[in-house]
Amino acid sequence: MYTLYYSPGVCSMSVHVTLEELGVDFETHKVDLSKGEQRSPEYLKINPRGQVGALMTPDGLVTENAAMIVYLNDAHGGNLIPAEGYERAKALQWLMYANSTLHPAYGKALFCKKNDLGDEAIKIACDAIQSQWDLIEQQLTDSGGPYLCGESFTAGDIYVAVVANWDFFPHKPTFGPKTKELLKTVTGRPAYQRAIATEEIEYKALAA
Ligand SMILES: N[C@@H](CCC(=O)N[C@@H](CS)C(=O)NCC(=O)O)C(=O)O
Numbered sequence: 001m002y003t004l005y006y007s008p009g010v011c012s013m014s015v016h017v018t019l020e021e022l023g024v025d026f027e028t029h030k031v032d033l034s035k036g037e038q039r040s041p042e043y044l045k046i047n048p049r050g051q052v053g054a055l056m057t058p059d060g061l062v063t064e065n066a067a068m069i070v071y072l073n074d075a076h077g078g079n080l081i082p083a084e085g086y087e088r089a090k091a092l093q094w095l096m097y098a099n100s101t102l103h104p105a106y107g108k109a110l111f112c113k114k115n116d117l118g119d120e121a122i123k124i125a126c127d128a129i130q131s132q133w134d135l136i137e138q139q140l141t142d143s144g145g146p147y148l149c150g151e152s153f154t155a156g157d158i159y160v161a162v163v164a165n166w167d168f169f170p171h172k173p174t175f176g177p178k179t180k181e182l183l184k185t186v187t188g189r190p191a192y193q194r195a196i197a198t199e200e201i202e203y204k205a206l207a208a
Contacts, residue, residue, distance in 0.1 A: 002026040002072075003056040005046060007033040009166075009201040011103055012053025014159040015068045016199065020191035021158070022076045028198060066099040069155050080155040087152070094139075094148040094156025102136075102163050105129045109169055119170075126171035136160060137176030145178055146185060153186075161186040164205040180206060 004019060006012035006028055019026045031037045031052050038050045047054045047063050054061060055068040057075075062068050070092070073081045081091040109125035112118075136148070143150040147157050161183050164175065175183065186192060187203050196203055 001058070003029055005029045005031050005043070005052055005054040005056075006199065007031050007038070007052045008199040009162075010052060011065050011099075011159075011162065013162045013195060013199060013201075014098070014155070015053050015055060015065050015072070016195040017158045017162070017192050018069045018072050018078075018080060018155065020194045021080060021189070022072055022078050024072070024076055064099075065159075066095055069095060069159075073155065079152070080158070082152070082154075087149070090149050091152070091154040091156065094154060095159060098156050098159035098163060102132050102160065105132050106163065106166055106168070113169065122169055123171055126169050126173070130173050133173045133175055133179060136182075137179050140176075140178035140182060146181060148182075157182060157186050158192070161192070161205075165201070165203055167204055175205070 002019065002024065004012065004015055004026055006016055007030065010033065016028065031043055033052070037043060038047075038052060044050055046056075046061065049063070051063075053065050053068065054063045055071075057071070062071055070081060072078070074083075077083075081095065082088045105125070105128050109122055109129060112121040112125050139148055140146070147153050148160065149156070164179075164183050183205055187196070187206070
C-alpha cells in the first residue's frame with residue numbers, strides 16, 4: 001500500500017496518474033497548498049522542503065515526483081519507463097524535461113507574480129513558457145508522435161499533461177495541434193480521468 005501526499009492539480013498529480021496507470025493499491029492524503037498546509041509541522045516532518053508530492057511506500061518515504069514515478073514504475077514492471085537501454089534513456093529524458101525544465105519555467109513566472117515584479121517580468125517568463133510548448137510541438141513532429149517518445153506512451157506524457165493545465169497567468173500559452181492531440185489522448189485515459197475525479201479538478205487546458 002502506498003500513500004500519496006498531494007495537492008489538487010499540481011505536480012504531484014503526475015504521481016497520482018502513475019499510481020492509477022499501474023493499477024496498484026494506494027490512498028491519497030490531501031495537502032492543501034492554498035491553505036498553506038505544506039508548511040504545517042506535521043507535513044514538514046514528511047517533506048522538510050514543504051512541497052508536494054511525497055510518497056510513503058512499503059520501503060519508506062520517497063520525495064521528488066520524478067523519483068517516485070521511476071520507483072513505482074520499476075517496482076511494478078510498468079511500461080511508463082522501459083526497463084533498459086536507449087528507450088529507457090529517452091523516457092527518462094522526457095520525464096526529467098517535464099520535471100526540471102518545463103515545471104521550473106512556470107516556477108519563474110509564479111515567482112514574478114508572487115513578488116509583484118510587474119506585468120513585463122511576468123510576460124518575459126510567460127514567453128519562456130511558450131518556447132517550451134513550441135519545443136514540445138516540435139518533438140511530437142520529430143518523434144512521429146502521437147507521444148513524446150513516438151508510439152510509446154511514457155511518464156513524460158503524463159507530467160506534461162499535468163503542467164499544461166496550470167492556468168496562473170494572464171498570458172496563456174498556445175498549444176500546437178500535435179500537443180493538443182497529446183493532451184486529449186493522455187487526459188482521456190481512464191487512469192487520468194480517475195485522478196481528475198479524486199483531485200476534484202477541472203481540466204481546462206483543452207477548452208480554448
Ligand atoms: N522538484 C520538486 C518540485 C515540487 C514542487 O515544486 N511542488 C510545488 C507544487 S507543483 C509545491 O509544493 N509548492 C508549494 C510551495 O512551494 O509552497 C518535486 O518534484 O518534489
